[in-house]
Each structure stands twice: as C-alpha cells, then as structure tokens.
Amino acid sequence: MTTAHRKLRARRARHRSSAGPLLAALTAAALLAGCTVTGTDGDGRGRDDGRRDGQVSAPPVGSVLAVKIDNVSAARPQTGLDAADIVYAEQVEGGLSRLMAVFATEFPETVGPVRSARESDLELLRQFHEPTLAFSGAQGKLLPLIDRAPLRAETPEDAEDAYFRGDEKPIPHNLYLRPDELIDSPPGADALTTGFRFGPAPAGGAPEDSRTVRYPAARFTFTWSDDSRRWQVSMDGTPTVTTDDTRVAPATVVVQYVTIRESRFHDYLGNNTPYTETVGSGRAEILRDGQVFDTTWKRKAPTDGTSFTTTDGKPMNFAEGQVWVVYAKA
Known part of the structure; x- marks a missing residue:
C-alpha cells in the first residue's frame, strides 16, 4: 500500500467506524493479480490527498450519473449500456477506446465494467451541474485535479457498497456499479444540459446506411x-x-471532429494519454433516420453545452432516444 493510500485511509477512518468487507476483498484481489482497483490506474499510485474543502459530498438535485466503461474486447459484453441517455466514445492510450455512459432518465440495476477516468472527462463533464462520476481510479497525478473538479467523484474506495466484482471476467475487467447505491433516483431529462435539440429531421440529409469511425486500435460501426x-x-x-442480449442501438449518432492531442499524463507502460478537446468548434456528421447531415458544432466554454447547426445555419435536431457521440480526430 502506498503512503498516499495510508494517509487517505487514516483520514476516512476518522469518519467511518470500519472499512467494509468489499474493500478488503477488492484490495486483496488486486494485489494477487498485480492490478490496481481504486485510486490507481495501473501505475500503483493512489490518491495523494483527500477531497478538497467544498468538494461535492452528496448528489445534488438534478445530478446526472456518468460512468466510465471499459471497452476492450476482454470487457465485453458490457452491462447497462443500453439504458444510458448518452454514450461518449473517446480515444485512450495505445489507440484504444473507452466509453462514458451518462444516465439521467433511467438507472439500470448494474453498469459496467467500470474503469478509470481521464483528464478529458473533467472538461466534458463541466456542462452538467455537479455530476456524479463513477470510475475505478485514475493516474496518480490526475487524482488531485479530479478532487478539485466540480463533481462528485465515486470510486470503490469512496462508495464500497456500490461496487462489486463479477466472476465471469478477469480483473480488471469485472468491476460493476449499482447506480441506486450512489443516487436515490434518476434526476430526469432536465439534468441533461448538453445543448442537444430533439425534434423532426431538417431538410438536406443524404441517405446513409452505415458509417465507421476508426481509432488507431479500435473502430465503431453504426x-x-x-x-x-x-x-x-x-x-x-x-x-x-x-x-442481457440487448442490441445497443442509438437513435442518433454524432461523429464529432475534434482536436486530440497529447496530455501531460502517461499510463504505467509509458504511453501518453490523449486529451480530447471538447470546447471549441468544428465540423460534425449527424446520423439519424437513415440519413447523414453535415453540421458545425460549437461549445464556447466548459460550462456550456454543445450546439449543432446545419449548413444553412439552422439548429440541428436529434431523433428522440439514446445519443452516441464519437470523438474523431479532426
């Protein structure tokens, strides 16, 4: 156990009479497997300080739940992904992909497998009012930034009763979340302050039956x-x-072209962690109703949602239902 973990546990021990059995089991399993579970992301480093003063300690009214979802082949099939209102896909180390599922109108019984957070997530989540972020841990130097972010961060160490290990996949691809252990009930659609508009399709779409987005070591086909x-x-x-054998099938797919650059962080193998810039502007392709629409996206500030306009300058409407946003390199 690192010194940072010892300090954090000592601090939390003053507020809790005992550490529960799940945390002990998770820690023991991770040590046996040579993996990390909470407060780390493969480099063996944990939280190096506690939450800052003023950090959100309870979910406010209208708080969405965002869950980082493992997306390598060993983690599939995933659980609860079909119940998300929005699924964001981002590039991570080694050209692989990771998902962030955002829940507001419905909580599935279980979500996962849950994996670690990235720096880009903090900018992306600023559009929501004090969201709850569920994740397995993060790179040690990133954790202080997460602690200072205007969100409620919940790892297995923070909310041990909300997480469990499944027995059908190997560690670290078998960590799952019970959402109702973090938030009593879904906040509703009003919490989705994304800037997305829903309504009838505009004119100007071109027929489209399939679209593939490629990362260096991953691809998505719709x-x-x-x-x-x-x-x-x-x-x-x-x-x-x-x-549960449900085919994941959103009503709208956004292929959003963004700047993907190197961040200041690396994984335990030394691979740089890509940073996906979601504030700014650029082009996007919107898939809905068997058509593709060329649009422009704009997000002026981190606290703003993202607007999409068609080539004639009119707001772009999405189809009612789940939305996938895939960040592609501009």
Missing part, C-alpha cells in the same frame, strides 16, 4: 436498421450486445 429505426452498434467488427 448500421441503420429500418425495422428498429435505430443505428445498430458494432465495435471492432463485433455487434454490440449487452449481457
């Missing part, structure tokens, strides 16, 4: 289904189906 009126998701060439 195929239009006339029967379900949804875009069926495949990842790395395999249909995306949840553990």
Whole structure:
C-alpha cells in the first residue's frame, strides 16, 4: 500500500467506524493479480490527498450519473449500456477506446465494467451541474485535479457498497456499479444540459446506411436498421450486445471532429494519454433516420453545452432516444 493510500485511509477512518468487507476483498484481489482497483490506474499510485474543502459530498438535485466503461474486447459484453441517455466514445492510450455512459432518465440495476477516468472527462463533464462520476481510479497525478473538479467523484474506495466484482471476467475487467447505491433516483431529462435539440429531421440529409469511425486500435460501426429505426452498434467488427442480449442501438449518432492531442499524463507502460478537446468548434456528421447531415458544432466554454447547426445555419435536431457521440480526430 502506498503512503498516499495510508494517509487517505487514516483520514476516512476518522469518519467511518470500519472499512467494509468489499474493500478488503477488492484490495486483496488486486494485489494477487498485480492490478490496481481504486485510486490507481495501473501505475500503483493512489490518491495523494483527500477531497478538497467544498468538494461535492452528496448528489445534488438534478445530478446526472456518468460512468466510465471499459471497452476492450476482454470487457465485453458490457452491462447497462443500453439504458444510458448518452454514450461518449473517446480515444485512450495505445489507440484504444473507452466509453462514458451518462444516465439521467433511467438507472439500470448494474453498469459496467467500470474503469478509470481521464483528464478529458473533467472538461466534458463541466456542462452538467455537479455530476456524479463513477470510475475505478485514475493516474496518480490526475487524482488531485479530479478532487478539485466540480463533481462528485465515486470510486470503490469512496462508495464500497456500490461496487462489486463479477466472476465471469478477469480483473480488471469485472468491476460493476449499482447506480441506486450512489443516487436515490434518476434526476430526469432536465439534468441533461448538453445543448442537444430533439425534434423532426431538417431538410438536406443524404441517405446513409452505415458509417465507421476508426481509432488507431479500435473502430465503431453504426448500421441503420429500418425495422428498429435505430443505428445498430458494432465495435471492432463485433455487434454490440449487452449481457442481457440487448442490441445497443442509438437513435442518433454524432461523429464529432475534434482536436486530440497529447496530455501531460502517461499510463504505467509509458504511453501518453490523449486529451480530447471538447470546447471549441468544428465540423460534425449527424446520423439519424437513415440519413447523414453535415453540421458545425460549437461549445464556447466548459460550462456550456454543445450546439449543432446545419449548413444553412439552422439548429440541428436529434431523433428522440439514446445519443452516441464519437470523438474523431479532426
């Protein structure tokens, strides 16, 4: 155990009479497997300080739940992904991908596998009012930034009763969250302060039956289904189906072209962590109703949502239902 972990546990021990059995089990399992579980991201370093004064300690009214979801092949099939209102896809180390699922109108019983956070997540989540971020840990030097961010950060160490390990996948791809252990009930659609507009499709779309977005070591394909009126998701060439055999199929897909640059952080192998810039402007392709629409996206400040306008300058409407936003390199 690192010195940082000892300090943090000592601090929390003053507020809790005992550490529960789940945390002990998680820590022991991680040590046996040579992996980290909470407060770390593969480099063995944990939180180096406690929460700052004023950090959000309880979910406010209208707080969305954002969960970092593992997306390597060993983590699939995922659980609860179909219940998310929004799924963000971002590039991470080694050209792989990771997901952030945002829940506001419905909480599934279980979500996962849960994995670690990235610096880009903090900027992305500023659009929501004090969101709850559920994640397994983070790179040691990033943790102080998470502590200072205007969000409620919840790892297994922070909320041990909310997490559990499944037995169908190996560590670290088997950590799951019970959302109702963090927030009593979904806050509702009003908490989705993304700037997205929903309504009838505008004119000017071109027919589209399939679109693939590629990262260096991952790819997403969205195929239009006339029967379900949804875009069926495949990842790395395999249909995306949840553990309860539900095909993941959003109503709208946003391919948003952004700057993806190097960050100040690296993983335990020395690979640089990409930073996805979600504030600014650029082009985006919106898939809905079997069509693709060329649009421009704009987000002036971190606390703003993102607006999308068509080539004639009119607001772009999304189809009602789940939205996937895939960040592609401009």
